[in-house]
Amino acid sequence: MADIQSLFDKLMALQTLEGASTKSALDRLGLFVDLSGDLGREDGNARALAWADELTKGKLLPRETALLEFFRANLWANRQAQKHHDANAAWAWEQPELQRQIFHLRSAAQHQGFPRLARLRRCQIFTNLGNQLDTLGRFVEAQAIWSRALAQDSHFGMALGNRGYGRFQYAASLYDHGHRDVFLFFAHKDLGAALSRKAKFEGDGYPEAKASFSEIKAKIEATINIRRAERLVVMEGYPTGRSKAERQYRRWVSHNGLFLNPLNDLSSYSIAAQDVLSRHPLRLLPDSFRRLSASSTR
Numbered sequence: 001m002a003d004i005q006s007l008f009d010k011l012m013a014l015q016t017l018e019g020a021s022t023k024s025a026l027d028r029l030g031l032f033v034d035l036s037g038d039l040g041r042e043d044g045n046a047r048a049l050a051w052a053d054e055l056t057k058g059k060l061l062p063r064e065t066a067l068l069e070f071f072r073a074n075l076w077a078n079r080q081a082q083k084h085h086d087a088n089a090a091w092a093w094e095q096p097e098l099q100r101q102i103f104h105l106r107s108a109a110q111h112q113g114f115p116r117l118a119r120l121r122r123c124q125i126f127t128n129l130g131n132q133l134d135t136l137g138r139f140v141e142a143q144a145i146w147s148r149a150l151a152q153d154s155h156f157g158m159a160l161g162n163r164g165y166g167r168f169q170y171a172a173s174l175y176d177h178g179h180r181d182v183f184l185f186f187a188h189k190d191l192g193a194a195l196s197r198k199a200k201f202e203g204d205g206y207p208e209a210k211a212s213f214s215e216i217k218a219k220i221e222a223t224i225n226i227r228r229a230e231r232l233v234v235m236e237g238y239p240t241g242r243s244k245a246e247r248q249y250r251r252w253v254s255h256n257g258l259f260l261n262p263l264n265d266l267s268s269y270s271i272a273a274q275d276v277l278s279r280h281p282l283r284l285l286p287d288s289f290r291r292l293s294a295s296s297t298r
Contacts (some may be wrong), residue, residue, distance in 0.1 A: 003048050009033040017051050036123050037078035045078050062113025069108035070125055075090055076100040098132055105129040123149045123156040139166050157199035161213040164190030168216050179262050184220045184264055187228040191217040235269035
């Protein structure tokens with residue numbers, strides 16, 4: 001802690017970034033934002049925001065602009081964390097700090113310089129954006145964003161773990177037990193991957209996250225029979241139409257996540273290529289999917 005405080009004090013003593021190269025200035029800003037968050041220092045957040053505004057006035061490459069948006073989002077995450085020490089603030093209807101995070105993360109992800117960022121940064125941006133959307137209760141949209149993070153690197157641990165947790169939450173909202181158990185099965189796969197040796201984690205705080213992932217994984221194992229699910233859950237090989245045109249149309253709808261079917265939020269599997277949300281829902285899952293309960297003996 002003393003080393004962190006000392007480094008923070010040295011950066012705090014810098015009134016401006018003038019004279020530093022753009023790369024050096026961005027490196028300092030990123031470090032300063034992290035230290036301000038670790039120490040809970042609002043004066044550091046305010047100085048970092050001034051530095052970000054200073055950098056914006058200069059000539060930045062597209063990649064540098066996208067990175068600056070990521071740092072801005074982290075700065076607002078610091079402010080949110082500090083504000084939420086007050087329980088009343090945490091449950092307030094208006095959450096400007098969270099809104100600012102989403103704005104800057106979306107700005108980074110949509111910027112033309114985003115593809116030129118390092119793979120780790122791209123993963124972090126999508127993962128953080130998914131996390132904030134999930135916090136807002138937009139867990140369906142968050143699923144797609146976490147999947148975009150994993151499209152950058154399929155072993156990125158925080159995206160895997162958070163998508164697994166998000167699928168666990170999603171399952172709890174489903175009225176159809178067959179759908180629920182399939183979501184739990186996919187959540188278990190994500191959480192298992194996040195806890196595997198292949199998972200990639202960066203920075204501090206991940207032991208706590210892994211402990212949480214492990215706890216949720218155990219809850220799923222107490223709810224459904226994972227071995228039976230591995231044998232019975234088949235997502236592909238279902239008919240998607242009689243004509244070539246109908247099959248092409250259904251593939252397009254599925255790929256864009258437009259079917260009124262929760263399973264379409266897992267991916268564009270052929271089993272989900274039909275609408276099931278209606279006043280009188282059809283029981284369209286295979287009967288085998290309904291025998292995934294951990295207590296089932298069949």
